[in-house]
Ligand SMILES: Cc1cc2nc3c(=O)[nH]c(=O)nc-3n(C[C@H](O)[C@H](O)[C@H](O)COP(=O)(O)O)c2cc1C
């Protein structure tokens with residue numbers, strides 16, 4: 155009989171003999187509860203002892219502990235966090251703070267860490283299973299790559315800070331790397347499908363902002379998701395990493411519901427792809443926490459690298475909400491040979507120091523319901539008015555039309571308005587620049603060409619995933635935007651009144667500018683509307699969308715950009731998003747030769763020194779495949795330094811005109827050697843541009859590369875079939891290759907900015923001299 159039973163019987167006895175006195179009874183009952191409590195503690199201690207000796211810690215006890223610590227930590231978080239309404243924020247300060255008086259630390263200090271292996275033995279060496287599985291003995295031996303993406307610079311600053319910290323303050327064996335996901339990573343697969351094999355113990359750290367408008371982060375996340383769903387590739391490619399961590403920056407005040415949602419999604423997908431999270435997801439509000447909190451996360455992360463004690467792994471792959479914490483006490487010891495490299499700890503031996511890690515794991519694991527809500531996002535606008543892309547494009551002089559189109563007047567339009575000459579398209583095809591509108595119905599592109607003037611801000615994607623504006627809205631908006639910019643030119647000195655008036659009736663539309671026009675789902679309708687207004691269409695596509703190219707209706711001139719002649723160099727120059735970019739290009743060339751053979755087709759080659767100015771033989775082979783009517787070869791233009799805009803080109807990559815001429819001679823020779831009927835027809839030295847044409851355009855020994863636009867519309871409206879030779883017109887002599895004028899219309903005034911500047915300077919100096927006398 156236990157103490158409590160004895161007391162109970164005693165209480166009953168007293169009640170009976172005392173004639174029902176309650177005072178005495180309550181005294182006895184109090185004694186009874188005290189005794190009961192004593193009994194409970196006895197039992198618990200013996201139960202724990204039993205479990206340890208049998209080599210097991212009951213999972214429910216562990217779970218209860220995790221929950222308890224998480225509760226304590228959550229309370230602490232609530233007290234310290236400045237961000238309200240942010241359900242999934244991780245206050246990492248509670249997780250890795252080395253020396254502090256945090257509650258969780260105090261709890262830890264009082265108790266001996268519970269690191270116990272399956273056999274009930276204390277491990278001889280507390281080596282992290284994460285490290286062990288990748289064959290390393292310290293995080294300091296890791297190869298760390300910091301990836302970031304940014305639109306307004308804060309993530310870049312954070313990534314650079316992290317890079318500095320890891321490079322200077324920590325004794326890493328290997329120097330970390332810092333890579334911009336948009337500009338330094340040509341192919342995401344190189345890192346997120348095929349983990350670089352030459353870098354052992356790889357750790358990825360991602361610094362990501364969040365945008366509820368379209369941004370390159372969408373593409374990154376989609377790629378991770380696609381990889382996960384792609385049955386052709388390993389489902390868990392990131393298990394080869396030693397670990398990963400994500401630092402998110404966002405704004406919890408303005409986007410409380412979506413605070414750092416893309417960092418959370420990245421954290422989730424990296425886990426699902428087999429990555430092991432080695433440090434909690436950081437979510438920093440740039441408004442309320444800013445640089446200080448970024449620094450805090452960085453310091454804690456750096457500290458954690460010095461600490462090789464075990465890390466709790468949760469099964470990211472199967473369970474998004476992170477509840478599936480590895481069972482405590484499974485075999486972690488060095489004598490265990492069951493080390494099966496299984497990704498995020500699915501069956502790895504795992505040591506758990508619950509006090510340290512419980513909260514961290516719970517909070518850093520993406521909350522599935524929240525992430526799911528975020529993933530079921532509405533269709534975004536490609537370029538929303540409040541987006542950084544919008545700001546950047548408008549700053550560069552673009553008028554954003556609707557949500558995905560743009561228009562801009564180019565420098566040649568301005569030049570022509572001032573009677574100073576048109577662009578090469580006037581010399582080659584008779585387009586007067588002041589009558590030409592440059593626009594695109596899709597600011598998004600599926601390439602990231604090194605020479606592109608988009609300054610790294612335009613949206614990218616392989617499929618249309620945005621809201622769609624109607625073609626009439628785009629055309630109306632584009633014309634309005636164009637005319638508005640023309641109107642602004644009226645005060646510019648030298649504008650010729652006659653040309654200014656003419657400019658309000660656009661005659662030609664260059665569908666190029668930036669982005670990929672045939673990406674737009676209603677491109678045919680848009681082109682038809684141009685033609686109805688007797689505006690000719692010059693459509694440039696990047697040879698990455700064979701399906702759309704195949705379905706394209708009649709245009710005045712159809713361009714395909716051929717930026718390199720081999721698979722490898724195309725990848726280097728165009729940095730395509732499609733994995734099968736080369737096959738797509740070849741398919742497009744086939745389409746030019748077959749379905750689209752009725753069009754007046756042009757290959758456009760943009761020459762970049764050091765990238766694509768060799769391999770003329772291979773270029774000639776591509777010409778044979780596509781059999782274009784014309785080949786336009788143009789030297790790349792320099793559009794700013796590499797530092798700010800992700801454009802890797804320097805002035806060294808911009809070829810001199812003589813170099814372009816030499817390339818064209820070589821290509822022409824190669825074409826003729828192979829028996830193809832091409833010859834060099836025109837040049838526009840000022841634009842560093844040269845035209846090779848099929849010799850069928852040389853009629854009666856005169857080049858006919860110009861276009862008879864009236865004839866084109868007549869033919870189009872007749873409904874009859876027609877081809878490239880049916881609407882030609884004679885090329886003026888001054889546009890001929892090696893002509894004295896070099897493609898410059900003698901009727902225009904040649905304006906040499908340098909000479910003019912020197913002349914003005916001289917005039918000013920002479921005036922000053924005269925004033926002195
Ligand atoms: C148009 C726009 C949309 C944004 N959407 C979100 C959002 O959904 N969630 C969030 O946490 N922050 C959002 N932000 C805030 C940015 O993530 C924050 O300013 C961040 O510091 C930007 O990082 P970056 O400078 O590296 O581009 C948004 C900011 C802008 C301008």
Ligand code: SF4
Pocket residue numbers: 599600601602603605606607608667668669670696715
């Ligand atoms: S295809 Fe054109 S718009 Fe697209 S990235 Fe290349 S140059 Fe820029």
